[in-house]
Amino acid sequence: MGRDVVVPQDPLTRSVVTVAAAMPDQNLPHVVELLLAVARTPFDPAAAVPAAPTLVVAGARDEIAAGSARLAELVVAAGHPARLVEVPGRDHVNVLTSRIYKDAVLDALP
Numbered sequence: 001m002g003r004d005v006v007v008p009q010d011p012l013t014r015s016v017v018t019v020a021a022a023m024p025d026q027n028l029p030h031v032v033e034l035l036l037a038v039a040r041t042p043f044d045p046a047a048a049v050p051a052a053p054t055l056v057v058a059g060a061r062d063e064i065a066a067g068s069a070r071l072a073e074l075v076v077a078a079g080h081p082a083r084l085v086e087v088p089g090r091d092h093v094n095v096l097t098s099r100i101y102k103d104a105v106l107d108a109l110p
């Protein structure tokens with residue numbers, strides 16, 4: 001055991017810290033520092049529009065990537081193809097385990 005973990009009240013942060021705490025050799029203070037930095041820096045899709053075909057996948061309950069649809073629109077407006085896939089019932093962390101996510105990524109590969 002050996003590690004004391006403070007469980008955050010925010011459900012998304014709590015899920016990330018819980019996953020990180022379960023992994024061997026994780027540096028929890030760094031994980032928390034990263035989460036705090038992300039929280040201080042809102043997602044601005046216009047800040048760096050990809051200049052390439054883009055797949056945007058986000059969970060329907062993803063508060064971190066709330067601007068995902070806007071990012072896909074900006075990519076298209078810049079003249080590049082974009083596909084937006086919203087995964088029902090998923091958030092920023094558990095979207096990666098979704099079959100919808102996996103299928104979208106495999107479909108996007110050449």
